Amino acid sequence: MYTINDRSRDIGEFIPAEDDDMLICRCEEITKGEIRRAVHDGMFTLTEIRRYLRTGMGLCQGQTCSRLVKGIVAKELGISPAELEPATARVPMRPIEMNILAAEETEAI
Amino acid sequence: MKRYDLIVVGAGPSGLSAAIEAAKCGMEVIVFDENKKPGGQLFKQIHKFFGSKEHKAKIRGFRIGQDLLREADSLGVHVQLDATVMGMYMDKEITVRIGDGIQHYKGDSIIIATGASENMVTFPGWTLPGVIGAGAAQTMMNLHGIKPGNRVLMLGTGNVGLVVSYQLLQAGCQVAALVDAAPRIGGYGVHASKVSRCGVPFYLSHTIVKAEGNDCVTGVTIAQVDEQFKFIPGTEKHFDVDTICIAVGLSPMSQLLKMAGCKMEDNPRKGGQVPLCDKYGETSLKGVFVAGDVSGIEEASSAMIEGRISGIAAACSLGYITGSRLEEKYQEHHKALNGLRQGMFAPENRGKILKKTEEGIDISESLLQKGYLTADEIEKYPGVTHQKGIHPVMECSQNIPCNPCQDACPKKCIKIGENITSLPAIDEKAQCVGCGMCVAACSGQAIFLVDEDIGDGFASVTLPYEFLPLPQKGDMGTALDRSGRPCCQAEVLNIKSLPAFDHTNLLTIKVPAEMAMNARFFKQI
Amino acid sequence: MSDCADVIIAGGGIIGCACAYYLAKRGCSVIVLESSDHIGNGGSSRNGGGVRQSGRDPRELPLAMYGIKNLWPSLSDELEVDCEYHQDGNLRLGKTEEHINILRGLTTRAKACGLEVEMIDAEAVQSINPYLSKEVAGASWCPTDGHANPLTTTLGYYKTARKLGVRFITGEPVTELRKIRGKVRRVVTSNGNIYEGETIIVAAGLFSRPILNSIGIDIPMQKVMLEALVTEARAHMFDQMLGTAEADFYGHQTKHGSFVFGGTLGLEGFTRDNGTPVTNSLAASSTCRGIIKYFPMLADAKIVRTWAGWMDLCADKVPVISPVDEAPGLIAACGFSGHGFGIAPAVGYNLAQLVTEGRTDVNLHDLRYNRFCAKA
Helix, strand or coil: CCHHHECCCCCCCCCCCHHHHCEEECCCCEEHHHHHHHHHCCCCCHHHHHHHHCCCCCCCCCCCCHHHHHHHHHHHHCCCHHHCCCCCCCCCCCCEEHHHHHCECCCCC | CEEEEEEEECCCHHHHHHHHHHHHCCCCEEEECCCCCCCHHHHHCCCECCCCHHHCCCCEHHHHHHHHHHHHHHCCCEEECCEEEEEEEHHHEEEEEECCEEEEEEEEEEEECCCEEECCCCCCCCCCCCEEEHHHHHHHHHHCCCCCCCEEEEECCCHHHHHHHHHHHHCCCEEEEEEECCCCCCCCHHHHHHHHCCCCCEEECEEEEEEECCCCCCEEEEEEECCCCCECCCCCEEECCCEEEECCCEEECCHHHHHCCCCEEEEHHHCEEEECCCCCCECCCCCEEECHHHHCCCCHHHHHHHHHHHHHHHHHHCCCCCHHHHHHHHHHHHHHHHHHCCCCCCHHHCCCCCCECCCCCECCHHHHHHCCCCHHHHCCCCCCCCCCCEEEEECCCCCCCCCHHHHHCCCCCEECCCCCCCCCEECCCCCCCCCCHHHHHCCCCCEEEEEEEEECCEEEEEEEECCCCCCCCCCEEEEECCCCCEEEEEEEEEEECCHHHCCCEEEEEEEEHHHCCCCCEEEEC | CCCEEEEEEECCCHHHHHHHHHHHHCCCCEEEECCCCCCCCCHHHCCCCEECCCCCCCCCHHHHHHHHHHCHHHHHHHHCCCCCCECCCEEEEECCHHHHHHHHHHHHHHHHCCCCCEEEEHHHHHHHCCCCCCCCCEEEEECCCEECCHHHHHHHHHHHHHHCCCEEECCCCEEEEEEECCEEEEEEECCCCEEEEEEEEECCHHHHHHHHHCCCCCCCEEEEEEEEEEECCCCCCCCCEEEECCCCEEEEECCCCCEEEEECCCCCCCCCCCCCCCCCCCHHHHHHHHHHHHCHHHCCCEEEEEEEEEEEEECCCCCEEEECCCCCCEEEEECCCCCCCCCHHHHHHHHHHHHHHCCCCCCCHHHCCCCCCCCC
16 A cells, blocks of 8 residues: 555645745646645645646646656655656647547548 | 558657568558657757667767668658657557548557657746757757757756757857756766867756746856755856756656556656566557657667567567567667667666776766866876877777777777777777778767877867868867867868768867867867 | 544545535544545546536436535535536537427426426527527526536545545555444455444445445446546636537536537447546547537637546436445445536535434435336
8 A cells, every 4th residue: 555545644734935936837837836735735646636736737738747746746745756656648649629630530440 | 440560659760660670570560750750859869879880870860860761661661740649549549640630540569669758847937938958959950950049058967968068059059058956967978078178167066046037038047056956055156048958858758658558667767657568668568569768768779779679579479570580689689789788877877976987997077077088087098198190099988888989990090899888999009090080980079180299399189070160271260178278279280071971070270289188179260 | 543433435536525524524533445546536537517407317306406506606615625616507409300309308307396497599599608509409508507627626525524634545445345243334445454434335436336245235337438528728708518419518618718528429338448447539539520510619629638437327327325224334325327426515415414413405215225126
């Protein structure tokens, strides 16, 4: 069992920091402070952070920020980034217009 | 549904190599790449590669790319460009955006060779226009012919940071400084020395405090950091720059594998999340292979070999070659791969502080911290001798797997021997004729031809020169030492540009004799 | 830390989190056991965010109406997260005569249950949502319906319950329930841990069935995979929840500006997975075609992400929310059949009442576990 699975784990109080207003997820404009605060709200996994704040959910799909978010969350939890689960990846690899996605070859499977 | 024996995603070094090997075995292969030009990162690499002959050493990266494309083409590999693979699904099915529609394809085998993306670091102002990835800068310069800025600060001294800094100089940009939070330069010493002798300062144990500017970067402040990477107050330094390049590593682009349900691992030594795979690159999904950076960050040379291995493994999985043939070819490729993974920069040495070379010579701290060897240190290396008449001076001080200089010399002056990582040594019995083949063959631009006495108290130094416009015979200028500081006046005696040199021009300058072992670069006035 | 609590909840989705929150508020000690590594990792974070009454089966409609009247309006304040709740109505759209007939049937049935819903014509549709295709011939209109953000709502319940002292343990799949002296008290997990409580609530979605099987209770439900997608953010256009008569797609524009749409492929119940819900190569394209038919102006909106989720489809498409008579101490809350999100607050609230007071505001009789009978 991962240590982070016990959500009552004491990670201390949220302590404001000087760089809390630094933008981390550029697509969704999420700051470092918001991410740190979310960890103290109990969001202990990258998946929960994404769902709670929308980090990595924008046009770049976390290409730039997922590594940064991982580092921030791990530090706040006092664990190594490798202990956190991988961020999920979902279709499509690149944003694609609805009419293009809709225009597929019609041959049956 | 359209179905191929093998679908390769990514037309970079590993993808093309995989496609070539598979096609050679008789497979019907299609390669998709989202870019308009094939070759992946190879087409941005204008420098000469390291390694041995079998690794295509001393050939410029983009030429290797051209060769791979030609070979793939001649084998009937279908390379579909401007085709973005959108998703990978069950049954080895992919969807590809081609033009204004979506196409479905299935492969009896799939090789994912999607490469890597650049890492970012944050500091106040990191989102300002003008803060760019070093790879992006390289794309702008080498693919699109656009200068990324006029005055650039580079963060990161791995090979990417070093190589791109040199290319920025070649493109006519000023490089204000190279900065790294680590206490030592991460990339090859020879790459660092190329930049250093042009006069670019290195700031190790430093990082960016903030990027300045309102609408775009107008400056940057760096400061020294302690062992915990905390800023040391009072050590701030300011530079007026319009561009900040970030070269802090790469992450595997493994999303397609993740979405298809491959078992992944988070491996910091491989650069992040990579699929678990066997020695042939086969993942937890049967018939789905990986090659190149997506399976762990390395160099293009190893990516090409990994591609070849996964290509033959895919062929074997579908009965195009026998298991024993696969094993035979695998051993051959594995040997080549091992050759690349040796020396000071071998994966097992990552993060270690080495004190001595394989030859037992002290490793230069100056090289690791400032980017250049000192005049005293240089004398310790086996490539540096003093002889009458013209002779090579090889300022190669780190054990890296590379040996083109040995074969380049028609007179057999240079010895590396069986061990590819050994430092090159001079065979004093052989007679240098000053042809300069070794100077042009050295991918690290670390070989100089020196004649310590050409009469009248002067010496001649022949150095590799890859800047335009080329100086002309008779031009006067300043000779710079290894640290890039002016050391004396210099006159251009000759400039030689042979096709065999492949755009590495040999510039011969006349300097006072006492500067023969100091003058290593030439600045036109 | 003690592995005993007043209530042990199997399942950390929105039902489990809402139950935990309302129970903790009533002073109960609660332990929530979630099988995955993430809170709300099943349907709770994969649904389309509808908070609807229209289109619901009369048996569950009272719960939907109760939640919309009493709980949803103040939920953001109560949980101190932005649940992004909008009560701006639901349009169920039709283009053909056949569609309109389907919608009329639904409307008549809903009205009979006391729901404020009506059929409106093309012009009225355009006045409510001018961005829709002019081909829309009419719609059923329920002005008190709406939508919310399932992610922040689920995690909001979790966050607030956690603050009230509820113990959440993820990566802890429940495998077995055990009776002690005639009462269901113990919960065994695959990690070999045993938890004990006065009341056990099983709200584990699809996984509720094997958990309940361990104590000899079977609820007929089926695993069906559904898919949804989200676009890039666009300027604000409308606030209604949308659906269609032929169920090509459903969805809404979020506060963030993106459009969340769900759709069906036509092969639901017959698709495969590899152990996790995976998208089908054909589904997103099919949903996009459905959306463009109704929203031509969204044709160039970029799809950023698609995802899939399993629903726990009950044999009669209505959930089981019920104490289990033959297993005292056990409450089942599962089989939500793809429309559990909107009623989750009401379910949590009423089950907390059931545990602490032995009664509920909403009569749950029609949702009892033993209602499934063979043909007469």
